[in-house]
Amino acid sequence: GAVVSQHPSRVICKSGTSVKIECRSLDFQATTMFWYRQFPKQSLMLMATSNEGSKATYEQGVEKDKFLINHASLTLSTLTVTSAHPEDSSFYICSAREPGASRNEQFFGPGTRLTVL
């Protein structure tokens, strides 16, 4: 099946700094990728939909200036948490949809654990 990777798997940063998380589709081209956030012991919440070559679509309540998304190529989307604060600490998961396959299925990355001190 399709493989999605994320880097880094864990990151610890100081409050006020920016952190970039990468999401890559390893064996397919993904025109659409998705970014989710998961708080401890909670479900996943969609943050934004990343479209290659165009602006991301953000869900209601997600600050687009704080969570910058770039989808510059068909295999890479990045999420940058700008001026991170402790409340941004969370598990961030990306997913990608494989063109030509079931349009409903998404393949998930292994996630990135962000801790802001």
Place this chain on the structure above:
Amino acid sequence: AQSVTQLDSHVSVSEGTPVLLRCNYSSSYSPSLFWYVQHPNKGLQLLLKYTSAATLVKGINGFEAEFKKSETSFHLTKPSAHMSDAAEYFCVVIPSGGYNKLIFGAGTRLAVHP
């Protein structure tokens, strides 16, 4: 509005006994339904999916789920639990025509005891 309800936040079973994780959905039309498993600090792995073909869906690791439209349910079952099944399980629905919008249930944590 579309929604997914996982009826149990925690399920505990003994190794070798059956597993039942319950999921009910609310959708106006024929949805696509999925079960994903998440092990600690890991991403999500697809267990199985229903996309309007056979109502009884077989997945990986011995799991299966049955789509019951009359009950709006998509419960996940396994005849015999293994220690490695201990994880968080998410029921997910994509409403008909909603290609992007995965709607997640709150999750069920499965514990398996020796």
